Amino acid sequence: MKAFATLLDTLVYTTSRNRKLALIAEYLRNAPDPDRGWALGALTGELDFPAVKSSTIRNLMKGRVDPVLWTLSRDFVGDTAETASLLWPSTDLENNDFLTLTQTVETLSSLTRVNAHKEMPKLLDRLDANGRFALIKLATGGMRIGVSARLAKTAFAKAFDVSLDDVEEYWHAIDPPYAELFQWAAEGGDPPDIEGRPRFRPFMLAHPLEDTRVDLSDYAAEWKWDGIRVQLCRVTDANGEAETRLYSRSGDDISATFPELLDVLPMDAVLDGELLVRGSTQGGEAGSDKQGGAASFNALQQRLGRKTVSKKMLAEAPAFVRLYDALLIESEDLREHGWEKRRGHLENLVERLPDSHFDLSAVVEARDFDHLAEIRETARDEAIEGLMLKRRDAPYIAGRKVGLWYKWKRDPLLIDCVLMYAQRGSGKRSSFYSDYTFGCWAGDPDQGAELLPVGKAYSGFTDAELKKLDRLVRQTTLNRFGPVREVERTLVFEVAFDSVHTSKRHKSGLAMRFPRIHRIRWDKPVHEADRIDALKALVPD
Amino acid sequence: MSAPFSWIRPEPWGVHIVPADVWIDPGRAVDKALVTHGHADHARGGHGETVATPETLAIMELRYRTGAEDDAGDIPHKAIPVAYGETIRLGGGVDATYIPAGHVLGSAQILLEHAGERVVITGDYKRRADPTCAPFEVTPCDIFITEATFGLPVFTHPPIEEEMGKLLAALSTNPEACVLVGAYALGKAQRVIAELRLAGHHDPIYLHGAMEKMCRLYEEHGVDLGDLRLVSDHTKDDMRGAIIIAPPSALNDRWSRRLPDPITAMASGWMRVRGRARQRGVELPLVISDHADWNELTQTIEEVNPAETWITHGREEALLRWCELGQRKARALALVGREDEDE
Ligand SMILES: [Zn+2]
Ligand SMILES: [Zn+2]
Numbered sequence: 001m002k003a004f005a006t007l008l009d010t011l012v013y014t015t016s017r018n019r020k021l022a023l024i025a026e027y028l029r030n031a032p033d034p035d036r037g038w039a040l041g042a043l044t045g046e047l048d049f050p051a052v053k054s055s056t057i058r059n060l061m062k063g064r065v066d067p068v069l070w071t072l073s074r075d076f077v078g079d080t081a082e083t084a085s086l087l088w089p090s091t092d093l094e095n096n097d098f099l100t101l102t103q104t105v106e107t108l109s110s111l112t113r114v115n116a117h118k119e120m121p122k123l124l125d126r127l128d129a130n131g132r133f134a135l136i137k138l139a140t141g142g143m144r145i146g147v148s149a150r151l152a153k154t155a156f157a158k159a160f161d162v163s164l165d166d167v168e169e170y171w172h173a174i175d176p177p178y179a180e181l182f183q184w185a186a187e188g189g190d191p192p193d194i195e196g197r198p199r200f201r202p203f204m205l206a207h208p209l210e211d212t213r214v215d216l217s218d219y220a221a222e223w224k225w226d227g228i229r230v231q232l233c234r235v236t237d238a239n240g241e242a243e244t245r246l247y248s249r250s251g252d253d254i255s256a257t258f259p260e261l262l263d264v265l266p267m268d269a270v271l272d273g274e275l276l277v278r279g280s281t282q283g284g285e286a287g288s289d290k291q292g293g294a295a296s297f298n299a300l301q302q303r304l305g306r307k308t309v310s311k312k313m314l315a316e317a318p319a320f321v322r323l324y325d326a327l328l329i330e331s332e333d334l335r336e337h338g339w340e341k342r343r344g345h346l347e348n349l350v351e352r353l354p355d356s357h358f359d360l361s362a363v364v365e366a367r368d369f370d371h372l373a374e375i376r377e378t379a380r381d382e383a384i385e386g387l388m389l390k391r392r393d394a395p396y397i398a399g400r401k402v403g404l405w406y407k408w409k410r411d412p413l414l415i416d417c418v419l420m421y422a423q424r425g426s427g428k429r430s431s432f433y434s435d436y437t438f439g440c441w442a443g444d445p446d447q448g449a450e451l452l453p454v455g456k457a458y459s460g461f462t463d464a465e466l467k468k469l470d471r472l473v474r475q476t477t478l479n480r481f482g483p484v485r486e487v488e489r490t491l492v493f494e495v496a497f498d499s500v501h502t503s504k505r506h507k508s509g510l511a512m513r514f515p516r517i518h519r520i521r522w523d524k525p526v527h528e529a530d531r532i533d534a535l536k537a538l539v540p541d
Numbered sequence: 542m543s544a545p546f547s548w549i550r551p552e553p554w555g556v557h558i559v560p561a562d563v564w565i566d567p568g569r570a571v572d573k574a575l576v577t578h579g580h581a582d583h584a585r586g587g588h589g590e591t592v593a594t595p596e597t598l599a600i601m602e603l604r605y606r607t608g609a610e611d612d613a614g615d616i617p618h619k620a621i622p623v624a625y626g627e628t629i630r631l632g633g634g635v636d637a638t639y640i641p642a643g644h645v646l647g648s649a650q651i652l653l654e655h656a657g658e659r660v661v662i663t664g665d666y667k668r669r670a671d672p673t674c675a676p677f678e679v680t681p682c683d684i685f686i687t688e689a690t691f692g693l694p695v696f697t698h699p700p701i702e703e704e705m706g707k708l709l710a711a712l713s714t715n716p717e718a719c720v721l722v723g724a725y726a727l728g729k730a731q732r733v734i735a736e737l738r739l740a741g742h743h744d745p746i747y748l749h750g751a752m753e754k755m756c757r758l759y760e761e762h763g764v765d766l767g768d769l770r771l772v773s774d775h776t777k778d779d780m781r782g783a784i785i786i787a788p789p790s791a792l793n794d795r796w797s798r799r800l801p802d803p804i805t806a807m808a809s810g811w812m813r814v815r816g817r818a819r820q821r822g823v824e825l826p827l828v829i830s831d832h833a834d835w836n837e838l839t840q841t842i843e844e845v846n847p848a849e850t851w852i853t854h855g856r857e858e859a860l861l862r863w864c865e866l867g868q869r870k871a872r873a874l875a876l877v878g879r880e881d882e883d884e
Contacts, residue, residue: 013824072859073695078816086695430793430822
């Protein structure tokens with residue numbers, strides 16, 4: 001537990017991604033089995049101990065610390081787990097009194113609501129302040145130490161020099177403490193046997209098309225939809241039990257967020273598609289008449305990240321999958337076949353799927369590349385992000401292989417905005433003002449109209465430009481609010497963004513998607529920047 | 542015969558000794574002040590007469606004469622040095638004795654005696670050993686006027702050897718980088734350097750310009766700090782694998798860009814709380830404080846065992862509660878102008 005507690009504590013303070021990776025990898029290489037497996041489970045959020053709640057800890061403390069002193073301490077520290085870890089009396093511990101992570105996890109999993117308040121003190125007594133913090137975080141869930149599941153898996157791959165795609169592929173079929181995974185990666189054993197268990201297959205990804213032109217006899221074109229890329233996977237085990245799981249692009253299991261998709265696949269399959277929700281914004285004109293009914297990304301966003309879903313939500317914004325590809329159908333692995341052959345299988349399959357939850361992403365027919373460009377230009381459907389170009393004879397290969405798939409996004413929208421506030425970045429950028437809030441004029445600036453913030457960006461400039469921007473911020477500061485500086489209105493940014501929507505959360509009533517600095521207009525006078533109305537005109541109806 | 546202890550009166554600007562018309566650590570200019578130690582929130586400038594230890598007077602002189610403080614020019618008009626253990630007559634039948642407080646070089650508690658009544662005012666203090674100043678002495682009294690900067694039970698400072706170990710480990714695992722330690726320019730910086738030397742670290746330590754004069758002053762008062770160099774005289778490559786000491790305000794400042802891949806550390810009692818460290822972008826928190834932690838505050842009150850405890854500044858609420866639970870008579874003074882020291 002000592003090494004794990006130190007790891008957590010260090011991660012709390014580390015902002016650089018590379019240092020985080022190095023710290024986790026070092027721990028995974030050096031910690032004994034099965035400690036390191038449990039640690040990996042904790043970091044990826046796969047451990048759950050329902051018997052211990054935050055209230056369990058509060059009640060424990062109530063019996064041991066004066067309630068006034070507890071409240072004053074808790075208010076100052078701001079975190080129950082940390083306050084409890086600091087206030088719990090430390091005892092002198094011999095080295096072998098100190099709990100191991102495995103002992104901790106084993107005890108935690110054996111706890112019930114009834115005995116948790118009796119058993120937790122025994123664990124707390126066998127740890128120091130850092131160890132107690134780790135224990136309480138572990139027991140109550142939600143580490144919140146700035147490490148995503150993906151980052152932890154990347155660190156695992158790095159620690160043992162194995163491929164991240166392989167790790168992802170085995171991941172969901174193996175439970176903590178991942179004995180078979182460590183056996184394979186760390187000890188050079190056989191790859192884990194994962195037949196009959198649902199698992200994520202890494203996605204095939206596309207490169208931006210940029211200046212490439214392709215021949216449509218080699219490449220097929222499909223719409224790229226503005227939802228979230230998902231993989232739906234159904235497997236039947238040896239006992240005839242079928243299980244369906246839904247994975248996000250990063251391989252996270254998001255089944256619980258979209259329960260309506262878990263019992264609608266009538267056969268075993270692994271399918272690649274775009275998850276969308278139904279709504280009034282039509283996606284109709286883009287393809288066949290079956291393509292209707294995708295709501296805006298905003299509507300989808302309401303449903304993301306939830307662990308439980310209300311009936312109301314299921315009724316108002318039901319999810320469906322617009323299918324792109326089939327990796328596996330009824331135990332036949334299609335991945336080595338060319339796209340055309342897989343597409344044939346997929347089209348046949350769709351006939352057997354309920355159209356309440358599935359449709360097919362239509363192939364876009366064009367005479368030639370120029371015609372395709374024209375179609376892309378004139379597509380006005382908001383649910384379309386652009387086009388995908390897929391090599392007709394390409395197998396389904398994990399990752400981003402050059403020349404097989406291209407994404408051809410619609411041109412970004414551009415608008416001229418004025419820099420209003422700047423905030424310090426983090427990590428390497430912590431001494432630079434690198435996050436910028438910018439605004440558009442609420443009316444005619446020459447008639448005294450004010451600027452209203454419309455967005456925030458922290459990318460799209462070079463290091464040299466960042467230095468220059470940082471200097472400008474420091475020289476033109478009007479006010480300081482903690483890490484934020486308000487600056488004089490002197491600089492125009494040409495901001496690129498994918499789309500803009502109405503939003504009640506912003507004073508301007510508008511919210512941009514993916515804004516980034518396109519060009520810094522050192523030359524442009526601020527009164528020539530755009531007005532809110534110009535931005536409003538870009539909101540889709 | 543007047544009411545007991547009516548000769549000493551807490552006011553928002555400081556503690557007033559009425560018969561002598563003398564103030565302790567007053568927050569504004571007065572005719573005559575007794576100053577416990579050189580930190581800015583205790584040692585304001587501009588008094589008619591300032592009574593303090595010779596070290597504190599030297600520190601005040603340095604701060605105000607060099608213009609490092611905004612009150613430049615507020616040099617004491619008349620400085621009256623008092624050595625530790627020495628008693629001076631203040632007039633009105635009040636005697637004052639200066640006793641080591643263990644906080645920073647020259648820091649003192651002041652024992653006041655009048656008509657057989659004894660009052661001790663601690664200023665800031667700590668109980669841990671510190672190679673840069675004389676140790677705290679427990680002094681029995683009727684009224685004990687204590688600080689409470691770390692007056693919450695969550696504050697327990699670990700042994701300083703542990704924190705030095707963390708600092709040196711970070712240094713040896715990152716030989717191409719440097720560790721930039723934020724430390725208060727008076728007291729904390731010199732203590733960290735002296736403790737590093739005790740831990741066997743004899744490499745050159747690089748200083749931010751704002752640290753230099755205070756370090757020299759400590760050395761003139763017999764505190765050996767070893768090989769110190771100025772960051773401004775050196776290149777990035779010189780400083781790889783080295784410890785750099787700077788005031789906390791310089792940690793995320795442009796100044797730090799001249800350093801080779803700095804790992805940001807901070808030496809402060811506040812580092813005990815993760816949120817505080819993260820707020821400041823600290824990657825290596827070092828829990829090192831020149832103030833008493835919760836256990837030392839409460840242990841000291843028990844040892845001194847006064848009839849009454851007055852609490853000057855810090856998180857007085859919790860310490861008041863502790864006194865109440867132990868049925869000790871206590872009150873909070875709510876002085877103005879005191880800062881959260883140890884930043
Ligand atoms: Zn002080
Ligand atoms: Zn103070």
